[in-house]
Amino acid sequence: MQQFSIAIHGGAGTILKEDMTPELEAAYLKALDDALTAGYAVLEQDGCATNAVKAAIVVLEDNLLFNAGRGSVFTKKGVQEMDAAIMDGKNRDAGAVAAVRNVRNPIELAAEVMHNSNHVFLSGKGANDFALKQGVKLEPDEFFFSQFRYDQWKAMRDSDNYSLDHTHQGLEELMKDKKFGTVGAVACDSKGNIAAGTSTGGMTNKKYGRIGDSPILGAGTYANNATCAISCTGHGEPFIKAVAAYDVAAHMEYKNMNLHDAMNEVVHKKLIELEGEGGMIGIDTSGNISMMFNSAGMYRAMQNSNGEKKIGIYKD
Numbered sequence: 001m002q003q004f005s006i007a008i009h010g011g012a013g014t015i016l017k018e019d020m021t022p023e024l025e026a027a028y029l030k031a032l033d034d035a036l037t038a039g040y041a042v043l044e045q046d047g048c049a050t051n052a053v054k055a056a057i058v059v060l061e062d063n064l065l066f067n068a069g070r071g072s073v074f075t076k077k078g079v080q081e082m083d084a085a086i087m088d089g090k091n092r093d094a095g096a097v098a099a100v101r102n103v104r105n106p107i108e109l110a111a112e113v114m115h116n117s118n119h120v121f122l123s124g125k126g127a128n129d130f131a132l133k134q135g136v137k138l139e140p141d142e143f144f145f146s147q148f149r150y151d152q153w154k155a156m157r158d159s160d161n162y163s164l165d166h167t168h169q170g171l172e173e174l175m176k177d178k179k180f181g182t183v184g185a186v187a188c189d190s191k192g193n194i195a196a197g198t199s200t201g202g203m204t205n206k207k208y209g210r211i212g213d214s215p216i217l218g219a220g221t222y223a224n225n226a227t228c229a230i231s232c233t234g235h236g237e238p239f240i241k242a243v244a245a246y247d248v249a250a251h252m253e254y255k256n257m258n259l260h261d262a263m264n265e266v267v268h269k270k271l272i273e274l275e276g277e278g279g280m281i282g283i284d285t286s287g288n289i290s291m292m293f294n295s296a297g298m299y300r301a302m303q304n305s306n307g308e309k310k311i312g313i314y315k316d
């Protein structure tokens with residue numbers, strides 16, 4: 001019987017047990033479990049992989065712990081600009097948005113682009129206009145405000161630095177217990193179709209309309225039934241240069257590698273060459289899952305119809 005399965009991530013970076021309080025760790029584990037449950041429920045009811053991916057990501061976007069949707073980081077100008085993408089491996093249909101503001105669930109807007117526009121990638125004000133037209137839920141600026149994100153930004157805003165919200169980079173004290181990340185999901189449904197989605201607020205103090213890897217198909221997000229579905233997290237610039245998500249698919253297609261070996265090649269060799277700290281989750285059409293990172297930790301979880309379920313934060 002076709003195995004169905006789902007994996008999710010909530011960001012990778014300098015995530016260390018010694019920096020975590022028991023309460024915060026419990027909150028993360030619950031948040032990951034909630035999102036996994038929402039996505040898995042779609043698959044159990046014979047829903048499609050893209051809907052499972054969307055359902056899981058919406059739960060993560062609504063949780064302030066993660067740097068996506070409501071919990072997005074501040075840009076240099078002190079606002080939130082969010083990126084998201086979703087891709088269906090069955091036909092390679094895809095939708096992506098970049099630098100959107102006030103959209104409660106950017107992954108839903110990306111899905112609207114995929115299903116209801118003639119385009120693949122919308123940005124900025126145009127993407128927001130499309131959100132209005134499609135009736136995608138918008139929220140006022142206050143909805144996206146959280147004190148810890150504000151404090152992260154305040155410590156950086158007068159510098160030229162930008163940072164992964166879940167990596168120290170000189171902000172040790174401030175970042176303690178506050179390492180929250182980009183979110184993503186990959187799923188394989190009961191028909192053997194796969195999909196991937198990623199959603200992010202990007203990097204703290206980003207400027208000039210910076211867009212990361214998350215919404216770029218092939219870089220942070222990719223799905224093709226011929227190979228795999230991938231969602232990445234980490235320092236976006238090297239992931240873009242490595243075309244990281246597609247490179248996994250290319251290793252499978254052209255070198256006949258399995259998912260695990262292909263991801264290993266990209267995460268532990270190709271990205272390292274470019275100093276690309278981070279990780280990714282991947283799935284193939286048999287429902288096999290890999291969750292891999294070259295950083296200290298990655299918030300992650302998986303569940304499949306063979307009764308396996310795992311939730312993790314640190315290195316095993």
Ligand code: ASP
Nearest residue numbers: 182202212233234235236
């Ligand atoms: N990859 C994201 C970006 O560069 C950041 C992250 O994964 O947290 O925008």
